[in-house]
Amino acid sequence: MSIAQLLFYVMSFIVVASALFVASTKNLVRSIFMFFITLFALAGLYVLALADFVAITQIVIYVGGILVLILFAFMLSGKETLNVLQQQKSKFINLSKLPAILLGLLFFVVMVNVICKIDADNLVWVKQVINSNNQIRPNDEMINNIGVNLMTRYLLPFEAISILLLMALIGAAHLARKEGKA
């Protein structure tokens, strides 16, 4: 077993375990900070998928931006948010959660079935790329290529997303403004 494979299993174990902890814990603050660990380990997985630029972006935007934003909203919404959580009974297996758990598990079964059926490593185009020896290699410099592609081939989606970001910015500012001043 190579070192990359070992790292992959460690990272994916951290991702899955912390995601399950996020989903199962009663304490909102703990779940937010565990989500932090999930995001970091996911950045590690992106590095192992040879997408280092995406990994850096994940850390900068998700960990630096979104998580701080979530914490901020949590602080602003006061202790009422915690009271809602504490009202739930602290039984080990909560029967009211059973349909949700069942839904998640069944959906997981369906997805595993699909993944096994398509057999992604033997897809035609993936095989072609591997045979022509054209996949990304660990010592390739991809950031240059990403920049050029972003400004040429993917210019239209890039512009669309910038318009959407502007709309979201204005919308969020409009929603969060003080009432009365209109």
Add this chain to the structure above:
Amino acid sequence: MITLTDFLMVGAVLFCTGLYMIVSKHNAIQILIGIELMLNAAILNLVAFGRYDKLNNGGQIFALFAIVLAAATTAVALAIILNVYKKYKTIDPRRINNLKD
């Protein structure tokens, strides 16, 4: 060699965890975290397939777009959550059952 199927499996687990959170949680912030988990599962799949697209970098670039979209979603959703909290003094989605007028 890490196979594509490994990545897809991790993505499937993450997606189902997110789905469970969305369905079962009584707190809008936790539902938002569930949505983020599902988005991250999708991004993981994009990145895993993007490895085999060296010339065009489709997977990685759309992963970047998805991250930006997630940021925009979160900003708007949190603004909405704060407004809902101001009006109802709770962010439990089950107890928000009135429209504005």
